[in-house]
Amino acid sequence: MAKSKKKNGKKKAAGTGKSAARPTKTARGGATAGGHKSAGGLALGRGPNPARVRAILQGLDEAYPEASCELIHENPFELLISTILSAQCTDVTVNMVTKDLFQKYPDARALAYADPRALEQEIRPTGFFRNKTKSIMGASKKIVEEFGGKVPQTMEELLTLPGVARKTANVVLGSGFGIASGVVVDTHVQRLSERLDLTKNTDPKKIEQDLMQTIPQGKWIRFSHQLIWHGRRVCNARKPKCAECNLERLCHSKDKTI
Ligand code: SF4
Numbered sequence: 329m330a331k332s333k334k335k336n337g338k339k340k341a342a343g344t345g346k347s348a349a350r351p352t353k354t355a356r357g358g359a360t361a362g363g364h365k366s367a368g369g370l371a372l373g374r375g376p377n378p379a380r381v382r383a384i385l386q387g388l389d390e391a392y393p394e395a396s397c398e399l400i401h402e403n404p405f406e407l408l409i410s411t412i413l414s415a416q417c418t419d420v421t422v423n424m425v426t427k428d429l430f431q432k433y434p435d436a437r438a439l440a441y442a443d444p445r446a447l448e449q450e451i452r453p454t455g456f457f458r459n460k461t462k463s464i465m466g467a468s469k470k471i472v473e474e475f476g477g478k479v480p481q482t483m484e485e486l487l488t489l490p491g492v493a494r495k496t497a498n499v500v501l502g503s504g505f506g507i508a509s510g511v512v513v514d515t516h517v518q519r520l521s522e523r524l525d526l527t528k529n530t531d532p533k534k535i536e537q538d539l540m541q542t543i544p545q546g547k548w549i550r551f552s553h554q555l556i557w558h559g560r561r562v563c564n565a566r567k568p569k570c571a572e573c574n575l576e577r578l579c580h581s582k583d584k585t586i
Contacts, residue, residue, distance in 0.1 A: 374580055376526050376542040384524060385547060387575045388554040391562075395553035397503035399423065404479040404504030405471070406430055408489075409439065411496045412463050417454040425453055436477050440468035463491020483509045494533065502549040511539040512552035516559025523563065523581035 372380040388395075398419045401407040406426065413422045429450055433439045439447075448461045467489040471479060479500060480486055486497035495514055501507040511517070513532040517539075521527045527538040543551050562569045570576050570586045 372578065374525050376538070380578060381526070381542055383578055384526075384575060385543070385551065387578065388551065388558065391574050392554040392557045395550060395557045397499070397553065398556075399499075399503075400426065401504075402430075404500055405436055407504045408467065408479055408492070408496070408500050409464055411499045412467065412491050413451060413454045413460055415460070416456060421453055425451055436468040436471040436479075439464055440472045460491070466490030467492060479504065481505050481507060494536065498536075498552070502552065506549070508545050508548040511536050511543065511548045512556075513539070514556060515565075516556045516563075517552055519565060520555045520559050520563055523568075523583055524575065524579055525581075 372383055374380070397407070399407060399410040399414060400423045401410055409429075410422050410426050413425065432450070433442060442465060444461050444465060447465065448457045451457050451460055451464070454460060470489050471477060475485070480489075481501065483494070483497050483501065486492050486500060487494070492500075494510060495512055498510045498512040501509045502512065513521075513536045518530075518532060518535055521535050521539060522530070526542055527535045529535050529538060539551075540548070558573075558575075559565075562573050568581075568583060568585055570579070570584045573579070576584075576586070
């Protein structure tokens with residue numbers, strides 16, 4: 329089921345309140361991940377060994393207990409469209425655009441037979457609007473004509489939709505249906521998996537395979553959200569805030585700033 333809920337009549341992405349905008353105080357300023365405060369990461373070595381992975385997961389749980397999808401949606405279809413729109417675009421811009429978009433086009437049928445020129449202009453702020461229009465209309469049409477108007481719930485079927493690759497399918501399955509079919513590997517997950525030495529690969533598909541072997545399946549959905557949150561709030565691409573990072577003693581990245 330989609331995690332987002334209506335509150336006071338307004339759509340809201342789960343866990344996106346102000347208090348969740350940064351890591352918890354304890355996690356930011358206090359003990360290091362997994363409570364390994366003294367010898368910390370050194371004792372746990374490098375690479376994805378089980379004890380180190382457990383410590384990383386514990387640190388992420390401490391820092392981001394409420395991590396969830398930040399794309400505002402009310403159902404799996406809205407999440408699918410938002411995820412397609414989020415390529416090369418911030419969630420904030422997507423949420424701004426979809427606020428009006430989903431009012432005008434409330435379901436797959438409405439988007440499947442939209443006026444493409446009008447739709448292009450409506451989603452223009454998200455960038456790549458011509459291709460995204462084709463993907464959105466193509467996916468919606470297929471959902472209407474081949475899946476009875478409902479977003480399919482298997483990786484195999486989702487991958488048949490125009491504009492949908494594994495990352496989008498994993499977002500929809502995980503955050504839309506609660507199905508852990510894989511690990512979402514976006515730019516943040518890719519960068520952090522590398523910095524945290526959870527993979528040696530650079531290809532997202534191979535990174536996903538590495539993570540699926542390392543992370544327990546029951547944690548796949550939350551782990552993706554937590555890495556994305558950590559990447560947005562602390563472990564930024566250009567200048568990671570290592571002094572604020574509760575995984576610092578577990579991290580041996582050459583990108584560290586302390
Ligand atoms: S690079 Fe810095 S911010 Fe990123 S995980 Fe390592 S210590 Fe934390």
